[in-house]
Amino acid sequence: MLLRTIGCWTPYPRAAEACSGYLVSSDSSYLLLDCGHGVAAQLTRWLPAEQLDAVIISHFHPDHYVDLYAIRHMIRAALFLKTRQQPLSVYLPAEPAHLYKEFAAMPELQVNTLTANSAFMVGNMRVQPFPVHHSLPSFGVRVENQNQSLVYTADTSISWSLMDEVKKGTDLLLCECTLMAVEGDFAQQLGHLTTTEAGRLAREGGVGVLLATHFWPEYDVLVLQREIEQEYQGKLIMAAPDLAITI
Numbered sequence: 001m002l003l004r005t006i007g008c009w010t011p012y013p014r015a016a017e018a019c020s021g022y023l024v025s026s027d028s029s030y031l032l033l034d035c036g037h038g039v040a041a042q043l044t045r046w047l048p049a050e051q052l053d054a055v056i057i058s059h060f061h062p063d064h065y066v067d068l069y070a071i072r073h074m075i076r077a078a079l080f081l082k083t084r085q086q087p088l089s090v091y092l093p094a095e096p097a098h099l100y101k102e103f104a105a106m107p108e109l110q111v112n113t114l115t116a117n118s119a120f121m122v123g124n125m126r127v128q129p130f131p132v133h134h135s136l137p138s139f140g141v142r143v144e145n146q147n148q149s150l151v152y153t154a155d156t157s158i159s160w161s162l163m164d165e166v167k168k169g170t171d172l173l174l175c176e177c178t179l180m181a182v183e184g185d186f187a188q189q190l191g192h193l194t195t196t197e198a199g200r201l202a203r204e205g206g207v208g209v210l211l212a213t214h215f216w217p218e219y220d221v222l223v224l225q226r227e228i229e230q231e232y233q234g235k236l237i238m239a240a241p242d243l244a245i246t247i
């Protein structure tokens, strides 16, 4: 599998960059994890949206879903121009219901509900969603292909269930890392992870590589990295636009 970071910022992107969006591919199958501000335009630098096989929206915060409106129009154009024959498979949380229903009514999209314990395939990638703790209903996902595994935390606070999920075996942990070490109480309250918690998750979870992401544009990413390194001495990559990582 190959993972490409399309965007890594929250809750707004840096100039000419994007919020949460990660393109996972295996053979010629393409899965987009999240689709925040700016992702549609940045994605098309690597892949025409019409070639997407599926999109997963972890939760309905704008930095994770709002460019699905643009992707929808790209698919609509491709259907009209006959460069694509099928609607795009999209996996969404059922809540908030008004947003779910809005996308479910779009003929360009084939909308499915994300639920715990309901795995599905995208090409030869097996996708297993799992619920995480956030201010809105939110799902992390495990993506597996043959012997390779990727776990995406989405937006979440630290929990035993998340630790247990990572411990099942994770070659690449794509982990949100929203706040600094001193902001632990605030992180718990908002449903996010600190640098320290992301590092602990990687260390105790025994991951192959930690890919930290979901940064506030005003932070110095190098400072965040040093905080993670206090907790975790394994292989660490700080997300940046256009990074490609083989899993």
Ligand SMILES: [Zn+2]
Residues within 6 Å of the ligand: 059, 061, 134, 155
């Ligand atoms: Zn969120």
Ligand SMILES: [Zn+2]
Residues within 6 Å of the ligand: 010, 020, 061, 063, 064, 155, 214
């Ligand atoms: Zn977010």
